[in-house]
Amino acid sequence: MLRCGYALFWLLGSVLLICVVSPVKGEAVVTREGSHLKLSESSHSNESQHGHSSNITGIPIISFKWHHVETPYLVAFWVLVSFLGKLVIEANHHVTSVIPESALLICFGFILGGMIWAADKVQTFRLTPTVFFFYLLPQVILDAGYHMPNKLFFTNLGGILVHAVIGTCWNAASLGLSLWGCQMGGAMGDLDIGLLQYLLFGSLMAAVDPVAVIAVFEQVHVNDVLFIMVFGESLLNDGVTVVLFNVFDAFVSLGGPKIDAAEIIKGIVSFFVVAFGGSLVGLVFGLLISLLTRCTKNIQIIEPGFIFVLGYLSYLTAEMLSLSAILSIVFCGMCCQKYINANMDENSVQTVRYAMKAFANGSETIIFVFLGISAIDKVIWVWNTGFILLTLLFVLVYRFIGVFFLTWILNRYRLVPLEFVDQVIMSYGGLRGAVAYGLAVMLDENKIKEKNLMVCTTLIVVYFTVILQGITMKPLVMWLKVKRAAVTEVSLLEKLTNKMFNHTLVAIEDISGQIGHNYMRSKWKYFEENWMSWILMKPSARKKQDQVFDVFHQLNLKDAMEYVTEGERRGSLEFVRNENSIIDFKKKSESESFDINNANMSNDHGAMSTTSRDPIPSVSLEMHEQIMKAVREAEAINAHHLLDQHLYKSRKQHRHRFSRSHFDINRDEKEVQEIFQRTMRNRLKSFTSAKMGVKPPKTIVKHTQKEQQQKMPNGKSMDKAKTSYSGDEGPNSVSFVHPAGIENPAFMPDLDPMDLLQIPPWLGESELDSSMVALSHRAQVDLPRTPSNLRRLAPLRISTRSTDSFTLENIPDTQQMDTQEEFLQSKLTT
């Protein structure tokens, strides 16, 4: 309450200051009416007063140089006022949960506007198109593009495009025509608006506004598909709006008779040019940003600056070429997200994200406040009941009709059809906002006599949609029980079942030899990975991404192949039903690692293995080769085991939540890290005691397990789970019997503390699936299935091999282990 009180005090103070300040400019105000180009006074008054001050009589100790700082002062001041307004509004959550923030900001704008008008009798401050389109809108859209969930967007791109293009055209045409029809029918009294002007009005009214959509939908978390449809549409329809507006504007200027087929065709062509041209410009700038961030290692402090500047330039460039500026900046943001995250330093990435959110949020606040202020202006207040009410009605009705019709068509081609409820929300969520107002103000009043009426109507429609529809959106959603975005943690059973199904689907896809809709995507991925990443990503970032995956895949596939050939050799059925056959596989994998480290040992081990066939051909007995290969292969094996645990992704869709004010950090990696650290500590404890007594692995395994169970009576360890795996009998019993004792966790901690804090860079990416692991066959068999084996790396192999040496020769080979451990650690930490 106290804070609220302070805020109110400040607010009051600031408002009073406005009222004090404005009379000072009283004279200049009158001259200002004509110019729409500045937020503050025209320079006219500046100069006159400035000249005034040069006639001084004595030396002023202090002088009030208002005009010196006028423009920047007012700008900063208004920003401050808007933010203070937001502060006041957000003070009480009960209010904001009912009424969306945007509506409250508009109301706040009303109040402010009223005060100013009362002081000045004229609206001194208004949302002018220049300020809006050049200074306030770009950052909002850049933020939208940068945080756009690309996968979701492109999956639904067809639907989004249909709605954006066809829907907007339909809205514009239907609105314009019906209004004109009504005028013909005399419902609106005596208005001097021609058909073309109606169409122009329709085109500026038709566009769903991204700012408003974000603002309202953020409070109502609807499901992803619904959100992306509306949001994507609101972004992409700018292409159409710009074209329609310019075309009809040109038509209005040309006048009726001059419009023939050629002009119309030119109009259609211009649509394609504007839309694709704008996107292309954005793409070019996005690539430029990615290239730049590749080289900015030495100036990490101002790295984020590049993104903002280039994003803004893309906007301005498109505007300059009369292409769609919004499309340009959206695609710029969408294109560069991935490469920026890969190339830039972690801190820079965070800075960019945070700064973008800050700017976007700030701009939005200012936009809404000024939307409110602009209303209180007698000049534009031309009331025509018929026109206004009919516009409102038509806007709503045609939106519904358009959405339902288009969705009906779309659903015939969609895998997951949009339900009725979703469609209702989509229609209801077609909010108009500041873009429409900006366009309306940009109308030329010489050509369009009734400009003020149009501006007024636009404002009323904007208020209606933002305030009324905003307020009623949430209850509507709840009432209709729209499938909300899953805010809660899904239960274990759900997670399990989801994963099951994902794996099943992937398996069936592989069996049937096609990847369904993702054929294009796999082609794109191939292109992207081999060409674009190569050019646009820093070599180090690329290496982390690609090579490890490649190695993983290669090794895994190699394993899989060997698995299969092994099975074939031994007889088919046994292979699947009999879990014991997995032993061989395990042995084989060990032999692989043996090559790397010590050929002799593997030889012995080969002799030891009872049920395997000949050791793999790749086992080479020459130390030379081994050591040469060892460097690369060690890394490869490290990576392999690392990835084994983590990265078999079941091609699940990443669950996304777009928000203006928060951004999610991938929580799972923290959990993973935390669990890992915890269990490592436990292991360390158990390890130190286990190391003391060296026994044959069989007992060692059991010993440590028992120990751990004793040590952690709170049941924290996953070993409990391991021992109680009554399920897959095979691997478990085998693992206990197997001489290699691979499941010996005791030797892990010795080497792993070094890697406690190493997070693979790919885990840092926010795009990562929340489900990270599905253990491959091999992983399940080879390594303990406890979550603690998160960062198991080749050192484990070494240690298990040394346990082999224990069994074979019963010597605690700790020294050998240490040297190898060092060797590998040095490899890991490079």
Next chain:
Amino acid sequence: MGSRASRLLREEEIEEIKKETGFSHSQITRLYSRFTSLDKGENGTLSREDFQRIPELAINPLGDRIINAFFPEGEDQVNFRGFMRTLAHFRPIEDNEKNKNPATEPLNSRTNKLLFAFRLYDLDRDDKISRDELLQVLEKVDVEQKMSIRFLH
């Protein structure tokens, strides 16, 4: 490949499969060519090894279960009909007619899909999912690195 497929797969068969599974003509032909490409032994049936030869399947944790699902109880070979029958479960649902009788429902109805999924869990085919079976799945799928398994004890 195309001519080979059409030679070995007669029109009547295609019609029958179409009726039984609901796939379209082109889909059936396409899947038949896939079937023959998997069938290394060229005896018109697939064995388990043929499936396992698909590398991605081998690294899929549920791979062997899915493969099992293709083979009816006790058999080791699956012919094209059986192949299609299993794949038919994965067609999109058409909620045109709601049949009360599960026996007459098309293969891709919700019930049949669920039945398929159920069979993935139920290894011993006793029409029940025992606790052990559930645990096995949990392990294979390795839900999260949380201590989720612990909670089951």
